[in-house]
Amino acid sequence: MVEMVYDRGFSTTLEQLGLSIAVSTYKASKVFSLWGEGGKVVRHEASVPRAMGVGFEQDMMVVATQGGMSMYRRVGRFPGVKEADRNYDNVWVERAKYLTGPIDTHDVGIVDKRIIAVNTAWSCIGVFGFEESFQPIWKPPFVSKLGPGDRCHLNGMAMVDGAPKYVTALGQTDEPRLWKESIVDGGVLMDVESNEVLLEGLAMPHSPAWNEEEGCLYFLESAIGALSRYFPESGKHEIVMKTDRFVRGLAIHGEVAFMGFSKLRESSSTFRLLHGKLSGECAGVLAVDMASGKSLGVLEFEEGIDELYDVSFFPVEGRHIVLSEWDAKMQPHLVLQDKLIFLKRKEA
Numbered sequence: 001m002v003e004m005v006y007d008r009g010f011s012t013t014l015e016q017l018g019l020s021i022a023v024s025t026y027k028a029s030k031v032f033s034l035w036g037e038g039g040k041v042v043r044h045e046a047s048v049p050r051a052m053g054v055g056f057e058q059d060m061m062v063v064a065t066q067g068g069m070s071m072y073r074r075v076g077r078f079p080g081v082k083e084a085d086r087n088y089d090n091v092w093v094e095r096a097k098y099l100t101g102p103i104d105t106h107d108v109g110i111v112d113k114r115i116i117a118v119n120t121a122w123s124c125i126g127v128f129g130f131e132e133s134f135q136p137i138w139k140p141p142f143v144s145k146l147g148p149g150d151r152c153h154l155n156g157m158a159m160v161d162g163a164p165k166y167v168t169a170l171g172q173t174d175e176p177r178l179w180k181e182s183i184v185d186g187g188v189l190m191d192v193e194s195n196e197v198l199l200e201g202l203a204m205p206h207s208p209a210w211n212e213e214e215g216c217l218y219f220l221e222s223a224i225g226a227l228s229r230y231f232p233e234s235g236k237h238e239i240v241m242k243t244d245r246f247v248r249g250l251a252i253h254g255e256v257a258f259m260g261f262s263k264l265r266e267s268s269s270t271f272r273l274l275h276g277k278l279s280g281e282c283a284g285v286l287a288v289d290m291a292s293g294k295s296l297g298v299l300e301f302e303e304g305i306d307e308l309y310d311v312s313f314f315p316v317e318g319r320h321i322v323l324s325e326w327d328a329k330m331q332p333h334l335v336l337q338d339k340l341i342f343l344k345r346k347e348a
Helices: 008-017 178-182 269-274
Strands: 003-006 021-025 030-037 040-047 054-057 060-065 068-075 090-099 105-111 114-119 124-128 135-138 154-160 163-169 187-191 197-202 205-211 216-221 226-231 236-242 246-253 256-262 283-289 294-303 311-313 320-323 333-336 339-342
Touching: 003 040, 008 030, 008 040, 008 283, 008 294, 021 246, 021 283, 030 320, 040 320, 054 105, 054 311, 060 105, 060 114, 068 114, 090 333, 114 154, 124 154, 154 216, 163 205, 163 216, 187 205, 187 216, 197 226, 205 246, 216 246, 226 246, 256 311
Parallel strands: 090 320, 105 154, 154 205, 246 311
Antiparallel strands: 003 294, 021 030, 021 311, 030 040, 054 060, 060 068, 068 090, 105 114, 114 124, 124 135, 154 163, 163 187, 187 197, 205 216, 216 226, 226 236, 246 256, 256 283, 283 294, 333 339
């Protein structure tokens, strides 16, 4: 049973934006939709096996899953369902899936309906499609060859002008899992086009997000609970705000950022290094005013959710829910002519 609590600041911020956020959790295999309505936070959950990175392009959504990529289409018309009887405006319906095999996919992007994602196990960025498990298009220059083993824990990817531009990794290493030896302070930010290491010595960097208005890159330094930013023109790196949480998953809209945070697992050797430095009692989402660096509100999962991976905004306003293959078994449906038609069980 998933239980959550939140303060007024969080619900008000989300409701004022008029947007929904998608939150993925791999351990619980869920994608949550959250939005503010009537002073409350409304939650919808979809069952998605080992949900990781979430990417959007117009009416297409992709979620990296256990051994695959699941593709969803947005539908906004629901014949036979009265508006008063539904608590959603948009439904993202799972339509197809690519099987990739065990490659530990992290961040995901979409360009002209082409899926581009971080293949962490093979230390590269790949394109995903029907013909192959993946087609590698870039790897860090310090990685000598492609192969399984996770040589540098490449994890985050930010797209700029329709192409991968910035990536984060937890080390500049070329041996399987050697990055774990300097996991807390060996992270790097890289430029994909130039192959240049822009920043090093970072504290477990994750979730890079390009901000076009400011001309800078925001990212999270998980091991110190920080929201940081980097200005490419000047090379300046600064911390916008710090929290005492293990942060991962970042979505930005205007001057508001939503940052996911996770519980510190007792069984994790990595998390044990952070005990005493960070508070890891629960997982949740923090809303932040980026101009002041102050918290606007927080949502916490009290039960059922320990770790989050991605936080993203759904691309259009309104209340959004996700209907996965697993959920369809409970609610049979068809998609015809941009309409979602729910079936009675005797019709399915």
